Amino acid sequence: KQEVTQIPAALSVPEGENLVLNCSFTDSAIYNLQWFRQDPGKGLTSLLLIQSSQREQTSGRLNASLDKSSGRSTLYIAASQPGDSATYLCGPILTGGGNKLTFGTGTQLKVEL
């Protein structure tokens, strides 16, 4: 069974800092890995999708890396802003068994003025 761990569980930083959110997973038989953002009580917004053959994916101030063999991914947020405050979820997607996506419990980020 896939186990996903996200560290830290919560993070509070001043505006402008660069951040690294960590994700580790136990089953490396994945097609790809997806990072999501969730605002309180809201739905999930897809941020980045990294294929298993890729090492990195970038979108604006966000950069995600994937090391499939070691079961790790990181999400790097550059020059953080208060609007980045949300919960960030990591989801590796398995190759078999219905391409199930297993979530970690997320990193709750607060960016303060």
Added chain:
Amino acid sequence: DADVTQTPRNRITKTGKRIMLECSQTKGHDRMYWYRQDPGLGLRLIYYSFDVKDINKGEISDGYSVSRQAQAKFSLSLESAIPNQTALYFCATKGQSIDGYTFGSGTRLTVV
């Protein structure tokens, strides 16, 4: 219109009532999923479907049933709702292997 639409957005129901949550999609994806989210437990998979003839149990299927009425529609039923089924429920779709998931906006269900 959203790619994945869930109805209702919010629902309060009484213990013992039957309730159905609906999901429809315009992505043309074959694969559809139902998740529930609880504080501190993250999102957990309830059921998933590859097509109208294929239904599979997820991690926490007890107390739930599903119906895939068409490629675009996947509904989740609680036959006899209980308070610990109070949660935020999400429907998701997925296309080919290289595709990611697309989630609906969620249904907040409260069982009193």
